[in-house]
Structure formats: C-alpha cells, structure tokens
Amino acid sequence: MSTKPYKDFSPEWYQETAPNRSYRSILKWGDPNFHKIPKEKLFKLVKAEFGLTDEYFQQKREMGLEEVKYDIPSKLPKEQLDALKTMVGEKNYSIDDYDRLQVAYGQTMLDLMRLRKHIVENVPDVVLYPDNKDQIEKVVAYCAKNKINVYVYGGGSSVTRGTECMKGGVSLNLQRNFNKVIEFNEINQTITVESGMMGPTLEKILNNAKENFNAKQAYTCGHFPQSFEYSAVGGWVVTRGAGQNSTYYGKIEDIVLYQEYSTPIGNIKTDRTPRSACGPSLDHIMMGSEGAFGVLTHVTLRIFKYQPENRYKFSYMFKTWDDAMTAVREVMQGEFGLPSVFRVSDQEETQMMMRMYGITDSPLDSLLKFKGFKDYEKCLLLGFTDGEKQYGKNVYKNIRRVCKKYGAMSLTGFVTKSWEHGRFTDPYLRDTLQDFGIMIDTLECSVNWDNMEQVHVDVRKYCKARPKTICTTHISHMYPQGGNLYFIFITPLTELDEFKAYHKGILDAIQRSGAAISHHHGIGKLFAPWLEGYIGKKEMGAIAALKNYFDPDNIMNAGGTLGLDLTEKQKVFTK
Numbered sequence: 001m002s003t004k005p006y007k008d009f010s011p012e013w014y015q016e017t018a019p020n021r022s023y024r025s026i027l028k029w030g031d032p033n034f035h036k037i038p039k040e041k042l043f044k045l046v047k048a049e050f051g052l053t054d055e056y057f058q059q060k061r062e063m064g065l066e067e068v069k070y071d072i073p074s075k076l077p078k079e080q081l082d083a084l085k086t087m088v089g090e091k092n093y094s095i096d097d098y099d100r101l102q103v104a105y106g107q108t109m110l111d112l113m114r115l116r117k118h119i120v121e122n123v124p125d126v127v128l129y130p131d132n133k134d135q136i137e138k139v140v141a142y143c144a145k146n147k148i149n150v151y152v153y154g155g156g157s158s159v160t161r162g163t164e165c166m167k168g169g170v171s172l173n174l175q176r177n178f179n180k181v182i183e184f185n186e187i188n189q190t191i192t193v194e195s196g197m198m199g200p201t202l203e204k205i206l207n208n209a210k211e212n213f214n215a216k217q218a219y220t221c222g223h224f225p226q227s228f229e230y231s232a233v234g235g236w237v238v239t240r241g242a243g244q245n246s247t248y249y250g251k252i253e254d255i256v257l258y259q260e261y262s263t264p265i266g267n268i269k270t271d272r273t274p275r276s277a278c279g280p281s282l283d284h285i286m287m288g289s290e291g292a293f294g295v296l297t298h299v300t301l302r303i304f305k306y307q308p309e310n311r312y313k314f315s316y317m318f319k320t321w322d323d324a325m326t327a328v329r330e331v332m333q334g335e336f337g338l339p340s341v342f343r344v345s346d347q348e349e350t351q352m353m354m355r356m357y358g359i360t361d362s363p364l365d366s367l368l369k370f371k372g373f374k375d376y377e378k379c380l381l382l383g384f385t386d387g388e389k390q391y392g393k394n395v396y397k398n399i400r401r402v403c404k405k406y407g408a409m410s411l412t413g414f415v416t417k418s419w420e421h422g423r424f425t426d427p428y429l430r431d432t433l434q435d436f437g438i439m440i441d442t443l444e445c446s447v448n449w450d451n452m453e454q455v456h457v458d459v460r461k462y463c464k465a466r467p468k469t470i471c472t473t474h475i476s477h478m479y480p481q482g483g484n485l486y487f488i489f490i491t492p493l494t495e496l497d498e499f500k501a502y503h504k505g506i507l508d509a510i511q512r513s514g515a516a517i518s519h520h521h522g523i524g525k526l527f528a529p530w531l532e533g534y535i536g537k538k539e540m541g542a543i544a545a546l547k548n549y550f551d552p553d554n555i556m557n558a559g560g561t562l563g564l565d566l567t568e569k570q571k572v573f574t575k
C-alpha cells in the first residue's frame with residue numbers, strides 16, 4: 001500500500017509477497033500482496049515512546065522467510081489414512097508438512113512468534129478439505145469409532161490458539177470447499193450456508209441478492225469483525241464473535257437462527273423458529289462450543305436490508321474520558337434507537353488515532369487546542385447509523401444532542417471515514433512492526449457500566465507497568481448495561497517466555513477486575529485456564545457434562561479447549 005513518503009528517515013519496510021511455502025506465508029495477515037506501513041507521524045510516536053533510534057530500524061529480525069521444514073511424521077496408521085482419503089477424495093486430502101502447519105496455527109501472537117522462530121508443534125497428522133456435509137459426517141463418525149482426534153479450521157483467524165491440534169489427528173479445513181449457499185429465503189429473511197464460507201463471499205452474495213436469487217432487494221449479513229475478510233461463518237458462530245456494527249445488528253448469537261452439527265454421537269439440529277420456549281436453547285448451548293462438541297456444518301443466519309445510503313456518520317471529541325463514557329452510556333440507555341458502529345477511544349488511543357487519521361498538526365488539531373481540548377485528556381467518539389432512513393436520522397440527532405450536553409465538539413463524519421478506510425487493514429501493521437521486534441497484541445473483555453472505569457484503570461496499570469509500552473483502549477460493542485473494553489498493547493518484545501508472562505498478567509488483571517475474560521474472541525486453548533475462575537466450578541460442571549454427552553471420548557478439539565481437559569494445576573484461579 002502506498003503511504004505518503006516519509007520526510008525523514010524511513011526503515012526499509014518489507015513489502016514483498018512472502019516466499020512460497022515459507023513460515024512468513026503462514027504468519028502474514030490477510031492478502032499476501034497487501035502491506036501497510038505506519039504513517040510517518042505514527043512511526044515517530046512509536047520511536048519516541050520506546051526511545052528507539054534510526055539505527056535500531058536498520059535491522060529486521062526473525063522474518064520467517066525460510067521454507068517450512070520440520071520433522072514430525074504423520075502418525076496415523078496407513079489403513080486409517082486411506083479410509084479418510086476415500087471419504088473425501090484424493091484431491092481433498094493432504095499429509096504435506098506445509099498444509100499441516102498451516103491449519104495448526106492461527107493468528108494468536110504466540111503463533112506469529114513461534115512461526116518467526118520456526119517453532120513447530122501440535123500439527124495434525126492429516127488435513128482434509130471436505131466438499132459437503134455428508135463427507136464431514138462420515139469423517140466424524142469414523143473418527144469417533146476409531147478414537148481419532150478431530151480439529152476444525154475455518155478462516156484461521158483465531159487469536160486464542162483455537163485451531164491448534166494439541167493431540168494430532170485430523171484437521172478439517174473447511175475454507176477451501178465447504179462454502180456454498182444451501183438456501184436463501186426472502187420470506188423469512190434468512191440465508192443458510194455451509195460453515196466454511198468466508199465473510200466477503202457471504203456479503204457479496206447478499207448484496208447481489210437481486211441478481212443471485214431474484215430477490216426484491218439487496219441484503220447484508222450485518223456481521224463485520226475486523227477479521228471479516230479472512231474469517232468464516234462457522235468460526236464466527238462457534239466463538240460467539242462480534243462484528244464492528246454489533247451495537248445495531250447484535251453479536252453473532254443474535255444473528256444465528258438455526259444450526260446443524262456433526263458430533264461423535266450423531267447429527268444435532270437446533271430449533272428453526274425465531275423464538276421458542278421448548279426448554280433451554282440448544283442454539284445457545286452449541287454457540288461458543290468452539291469445535292469441542294462437534295463440527296458446525298450448516299448454519300442459517302438472519303439477514304438485514306442493505307441500505308448504506310441511509311447511513312449517518314458522526315464523530316465527536318470530548319474533553320475528558322469521563323464525559324465521553326457518560327455520554328455513550330446515556331446514548332445506549334436513551335431508547336431512541338441504536339447506532340451501528342459506536343466506539344469511544346480513551347486518552348492514549350485518541351492520541352494515536354489523531355496521528356493515524358492525519359489530524360495531528362492539521363487545522364482541526366489547532367482548532368481543538370484553541371477550544372481547550374488537551375492532548376492525553378481528550379477522547380474521540382466515532383460511528384455511524386444503519387437501518388431505515390428516519391430511524392438513522394433520529395438516532396443521529398439524539399447522539400448529537402447527548403454529545404453537546406457533555407461539551408463535545410463535532411468533527412463531522414470525516415474521522416469516521418478515515419476509520420472506515422482502515423477498519424480491515426490496520427491489522428497489517430502488526431506484521432510490519434513485528435519485523436523490527438515491536439509487538440502489537442490485543443485483549444478484550446466484557447464489562448458493566450458501573451465497573452467500566454475500574455477495569456480500565458486496573459488493566460492499564462498492569463500493561464503500563466512494563467516500561468516502554470503503549471496501551472490504548474476503546475469501548476465498542478455497547479449495550480444499555482455495558483460494553484466491550486478493548487486493549488491494544490504495543491511494546492518491543494520478541495521472546496516467547498516474556499510474552500507469555502506479560503499476557504498472563506494482563507488476563508489476571510482482567511479477571512481480578514471482575515470483567516468477563518472474553519467478549520468476542522472466545523476462549524480457545526489460550527484463555528482456557530481462566531474460564532473456571534470466571535464462571536465458577538459448578539457452572540463449569542454443566543459445560544463438562546455437555547462435552548461428555550456430545551463427545552464422550554474427548555476427540556473434538558481436545559487439549560485444553562474451553563478448559564475442559566485441564567488438570568487442576570493448569571487452571572488459574574484469581575477470585
């Protein structure tokens with residue numbers, strides 16, 4: 001991507017396509033040919049915060065450009081491998097080292113660090129690329145009978161070691177072939193798809209519903225996680241993800257209508273009706289199961305009218321974090337309708353965004369200073385509305401009213417447009433900076449309003465106790481009762497043990513502060529030791545009983561997922 005050339009020193013950012021079959025081709029985020037480099041002002045901020053010199057940026061580190069090579073043979077007996085090959089067909093079967101590593105690691109920082117260091121572990125024995133539900137059902141039944149471990153790889157964007165094959169066995173890569181539309185139903189306003197369908201494919205199909213299905217109008221899926229371009233519908237559902245527009249459309253669990261799973265005890269189907277009172281909701285039991293109960297095969301989603309022309313964009317600057325938080329809570333509790341994207345940045349993030357979006361040193365920056373909005377005190381709110389025109393207008397007008405009440409200055413929709421421009425591409429910066437040993441990672445948690453500031457203070461305190469660390473935070477995915485606090489930490493860090501200790505400390509701080517350890521990233525194997533400490537022992541017993549019912553031999557995503565097969569010693573209790 002072309003960024004304005006730097007006026008002063010510029011590092012030689014790596015902007016080439018990663019070599020074929022290299023570690024880098026697995027670790028690199030997104031489009032192999034797309035690269036993003038920081039704007040000069042942001043680069044200077046990073047340099048200044050970390051006290052780094054131009055010399056530091058002369059040398060790149062651990063790039064992962066070498067070809068993937070390791071010595072972990074496929075352990076399944078030939079007769080089982082042959083049986084699995086017959087089920088999916090030769091072209092949908094691989095025991096190639098590269099293919100095995102590619103599905104084992106996702107986008108967890110630990111994965112990226114291990115790949116840069118050529119550390120290979122926990123790969124499956126075989127990768128299968130099923131074409132249809134029938135094949136998945138046969139594979140799962142065969143594996144259940146023969147006690148072969150089964151893992152699932154959707155988009156591979158997990159940040160919780162979700163896809164890692166701790167016990168070897170089979171990995172089902174659903175992305176390549178299991179991605180077709182099963183049914184579009186305009187009367188019910190739903191679409192049913194195979195779970196390996198990637199976000200952009202789904203959205204394009206819905207936006208072009210008139211051409212594709214002779215529909216009366218265009219639709220949208222309403223679910224746009226930052227990883228949207230490189231994640232799949234199944235991954236969204238089983239991790240209980242949230243899109244950036246979730247304040248209006250809801251989390252994925254609000255969007256799912258119906259699911260089918262292939263489990264070791266057979267196929268499981270949920271209720272197709274919009275709401276029911278037929279006992280506990282199987283839909284909710286299965287959502288969030290992260291491949292530990294079975295493979296999500298078909299999923300039916302509610303869809304929404306696609307009407308971007310009705311969007312009202314807004315951005316406001318507040319003098320203080322307190323004002324900003326009070327205002328967004330009042331909006332969320334206003335009962336006049338909900339914005340779609342709605343996110344407010346804390347003081348440190350606002351400073352960073354001003355640089356990223358070209359406001360620092362602009363006339364707008366001068367005006368803000370003139371009006372008393374101080375650096376490292378002011379806080380940025382941005383967002384837009386979705387839905388019917390008058391609805392959006394009403395929400396927009398009310399947001400303006402509330403923001404004015406708390407002394408905010410309107411920055412028009414300009415900042416929101418800049419944010420939109422980078423909303424799916426900012427993660428590319430992670431690879432660019434990590435080439436120089438600077439790590440960017442994130443953690444997020446769900447918090448009630450009455451505890452929001454405490455969590456913010458506690459977690460930041462821990463993050464910032466590490467010298468030379470930028471820690472920015474925003475509240476997004478808001479509700480009348482609270483929202484998601486999202487922490488981004490940036491620091492020079494290249495050693496695995498150091499990373500693990502720091503990461504553990506942040507999760508401890510989140511849990512101690514009373515927040516839920518995940519609002520939308522899921523639990524995976526990485527957060528698993530904290531789960532029981534958060535939900536409680538008896539409550540954990542309910543999840544374990546379900547696991548035992550669906551998967552009595554623990555073959556589905558075994559090795560820590562959801563904390564289901566951890567020893568007492570491995571669990572973290574902080575409450």
Ligand SMILES: Cc1cc2nc3c(=O)[nH]c(=O)nc-3n(C[C@H](O)[C@H](O)[C@H](O)COP(=O)(O)OP(=O)(O)OC[C@H]3O[C@@H](n4cnc5c(N)ncnc54)[C@H](O)[C@@H]3O)c2cc1C
Pocket residue numbers: 106107151152153154155156157158159161162163174195196224225226227230231232233234235236237238239240241242243244290291292294295296297427520521522524557
């Ligand atoms: C840069 C970046 C930004 C992100 N932003 C967001 C965000 O805004 N919101 C958000 O919610 N998340 C976000 N994430 C996290 C991640 O994208 C989500 O968890 C996503 O829902 C995972 O989908 P996936 O298809 O990539 O799943 P995968 O990574 O392939 O798998 C995730 C887990 O689900 C299991 N799984 C996948 N498909 C199935 C299936 N069909 N049946 C059973 N189990 C299955 C896997 O085994 C694994 O345990 C982000 C990640 C990155 C790297």
